[in-house]
Amino acid sequence: xxxxxxxxxxxxxxxxxxxxxxxxxxxxxxxxxxxxxxxxxxxxxxxxxxxxxxxxxxxxxxxxxxxxxxxxxxxxxxxxxxxxxxxxxxxxxxxxxxxxxxxxxxxxxxxxxxxxxxxxxxxxxxxxxxxxxxxxxxxxxxxxxxxxxxxxxxxxxxxxxxxxxxxxxxxxxxxxxxxxxxxxxxxxxxxxxxxxxxxxxxxxxxxxxxxxxxxxxxxxxxxxxxxxxxxxxxxxxxxxxxxxxxxxxxxxxxxxxxxxxxxxxxxxxxxxxxxxxxxxxxxxxxxxxxxxxxxxxxxxxxxxxxxxxxxxxxxxxxxxxxxx
Ligand code: NDP
Numbered sequence: 519x520x521x522x523x524x525x526x527x528x529x530x531x532x533x534x535x536x537x538x539x540x541x542x543x544x545x546x547x548x549x550x551x552x553x554x555x556x557x558x559x560x561x562x563x564x565x566x567x568x569x570x571x572x573x574x575x576x577x578x579x580x581x582x583x584x585x586x587x588x589x590x591x592x593x594x595x596x597x598x599x600x601x602x603x604x605x606x607x608x609x610x611x612x613x614x615x616x617x618x619x620x621x622x623x624x625x626x627x628x629x630x631x632x633x634x635x636x637x638x639x640x641x642x643x644x645x646x647x648x649x650x651x652x653x654x655x656x657x658x659x660x661x662x663x664x665x666x667x668x669x670x671x672x673x674x675x676x677x678x679x680x681x682x683x684x685x686x687x688x689x690x691x692x693x694x695x696x697x698x699x700x701x702x703x704x705x706x707x708x709x710x711x712x713x714x715x716x717x718x719x720x721x722x723x724x725x726x727x728x729x730x731x732x733x734x735x736x737x738x739x740x741x742x743x744x745x746x747x748x749x750x751x752x753x754x755x756x757x758x759x760x761x762x763x764x765x766x767x768x769x770x771x772x773x774x775x776x777x778x779x780x781x782x783x784x785x786x787x788x789x790x791x792x793x794x795x796x797x798x799x800x801x802x803x804x805x806x807x808x809x810x811x812x813x814x815x816x817x818x819x820x821x822x823x824x825x826x827x828x829x830x831x832x833x834x835x836x837x838x839x840x841x842x
Pocket of ligand 1: 558559560561640641644665666667668669670671688689690691694733734737755756757758759760781782783784829830831832833834835836
């Protein structure tokens with residue numbers, strides 16, 4: 519038996535229960551991982567509320583770091599004693615110990631701590647694919663990136679700076695603006711006090727941007743389209759304010775033949791090769807010091823409900839972890 523968070527129904531943070539669960543031996547292709555740290559991500563909120571459906575009862579959490587305790591039949595990727603981390607697979611990372619598909623585990627370089635790994639795998643691999651795979655950003659490109667002081671956001675600020683990309687970031691407070699700027703965001707807009715569409719036009723002398731990365735969804739989607747140059751790319755990758763309302767394709771034509779994509783990390787990190795390549799790129803960025811993972815909130819696993827409350831209330835900055 520081991521402690522874990524379970525939900526029996528969808529709803530607010532109160533539906534999360536801290537209970538004892540049976541873990542058992544790893545099955546074929548699985549490894550049992552004892553977590554040293556667990557990542558907190560906005561996607562966990564979507565699964566908790568039911569915006570992203572899953573059969574119940576269920577676990578929560580897509581990201582963790584720890585040590586392999588045992589492996590099942592046929593596992594070649596990791597061995598007992600390995601330091602590993604992952605982002606993806608079945609929900610259930612909010613747990614002291616769990617079984618995981620071994621093909622999703624990557625071995626950690628010695629220089630990367632468990633806490634850093636748990637804080638960065640999901641958010642860092644997301645920036646890796648958004649900037650290099652969804653489209654290949656080049657030095658000198660100008661992009662708009664919403665929620666620039668969040669977990670994904672602060673990694674994006676630093677990654678963009680390292681690539682020589684001009685990043686215009688939006689944030690919800692002046693303190694967050696400072697933080698984004700300090701991490702390399704070229705221009706920061708407080709979208710609670712300023713009209714971000716107008717400001718993007720001003721900052722770019724009317725040229726607007728070639729790519730918008732929008733994880734806010736409902737509240738910003740149409741404004742984000744207005745920030746794009748003709749033939750620009752709208753990357754709608756999240757729904758922090760709610761899902762995007764249905765829209766007509768003419769919205770794209772009338773703004774100059776725009777492109778839209780709705781990507782998910784798990785389609786980009788779909789094969790062992792992708793996971794290894796993307797992780798190696800992320801580890802390189804962190805080990806070189808180009809990207810520093812900011813863990814600005816730590817909670818005990820038992821306090822996962824408080825972590826969700828803070829994340830949804832926009833009180834967090836950078837990355838957050840749960841400690842078993
Ligand atoms: P963040 O740390 O960025 O937290 C979310 C932030 O969104 C808040 O801090 C807040 O920043 C902003 N926000 C704006 N409107 C709202 C609202 N109504 N309610 C809550 N927050 C709001 O979270 P993550 O780094 O974990 O994730 C960022 C986004 O990226 C999420 O939408 C997530 O789902 C998405 N994502 C998508 C992936 C994919 O592959 N598609 C993978 C990983 C993440 P502010 O106060 O500055 O506005």
